[in-house]
Amino acid sequence: MAEIWAEWGALAYVGAALWAFFEGETFVLAAAAIGATVGLVDPWILMLSVWLGSYLGDQTWFYLGRRYGPQVLRRFPKSRPRVEKAHALLERYGTLFILSFRFLYGIRNVASVVCGLAGYNWARFAVLNFIAAGVWAGSFVAAGWFLGAWLGVERLFWTICGIAAFALTGFVARHFWLRSRARRARGATAG
DSSP, X not given: OHHHHHHHTTHHHHHHHHHHHHOOHHHHHHHHHHHHHHSOSOHHHHHHHHHHHHHHHHHHHHHHHHHHHHHHHHHOGGGHXXXXXXXXXXXXXXXXXXXXXXXXXXXXXXXXXXXXXXXXXXXXHHHHHHHHHHXXXXXXHHHHHHHHHHXXXXXXXXXXXXXXXXXXXXXXXXXHHHHHHHHHHHHHHHO
């Protein structure tokens, strides 16, 4: 991460904005933590770039949900449960949902699409989305900066390695568990 900022300079902030357009929590945390330990990242520019990237990403997904959502749902019916869950949260919590969906794992990717699908007022969504993107960007940059300053370079490296190993182990275990469960289900229906 430090090498990216050292080699790319200001373009690294454009990369951070593009990353936040699609997702980005881990990237923002890591970039801020590295910035705090080696001093190559300006936290204010990082926050503004990921704020803008996140905002524009969710505005794009909102538009796409409004314009193409019904056709996409018909084409990808397996996404329906996540969409229905997000829609239920939108109906129940409205403004609070839009302000917080970035922090809900598994919902963020479809929440803006659902808001567009539901016919949510575009101007209201744009304002709430701008506020929410700022809160998200500020929170993750601050958290990463704090962790980097608290842990230091050496411990930060080993912490990131440990988290990556833990996540990889979890993904692999989940994969084998799901395959095993599918095999048992096929065996139960065959027998």
